[in-house]
Amino acid sequence: MSCLRALGLSLLFVGCADVSEPAAQQPSAPPKPAEIGEFDQKAGKEVVKLEAKVSNPITGPVEILKAVKVKAPTLLIEQALNFFNANEGRFPQSHEEFMTQIISANKIQLPVLPSGLDYQYDVDGHRLVIVNTADGKTVE
Numbered sequence: 001m002s003c004l005r006a007l008g009l010s011l012l013f014v015g016c017a018d019v020s021e022p023a024a025q026q027p028s029a030p031p032k033p034a035e036i037g038e039f040d041q042k043a044g045k046e047v048v049k050l051e052a053k054v055s056n057p058i059t060g061p062v063e064i065l066k067a068v069k070v071k072a073p074t075l076l077i078e079q080a081l082n083f084f085n086a087n088e089g090r091f092p093q094s095h096e097e098f099m100t101q102i103i104s105a106n107k108i109q110l111p112v113l114p115s116g117l118d119y120q121y122d123v124d125g126h127r128l129v130i131v132n133t134a135d136g137k138t139v140e
Helices: 002-014 061-087 095-104
Strands: 034-040 117-122 129-131
Touching: 034 095, 061 095, 061 129, 095 117
Parallel strands: 034 117
Antiparallel strands: 117 129
């Protein structure tokens, strides 16, 4: 008799599952290009290395993860720039070409930065920088 109860309970749980056909998935929209300004070297802004500052051994991994979330896309951009240079024999010659050939073509999505920080592309230096708009410093 206990086998019948177990079978009945299992059928009850299985019967609760939704077996209807899944709805057709809509094609996802292409990722929206990140807002990246053009870096002006003549503005005299200081470039600072992005480092994970571990101040507490317990929260250290979280602090490192935050830094990696910002640094990882910049490494993808660096790689895309190097591939572009290898194929074309030059780096993007303008901010617009960078946005089209590097960011949009590779569907690179950058994480949202905290308030007071902006992404900018340094055309002459061929690199992405993070500009601290609050005090004029930049983070590489």
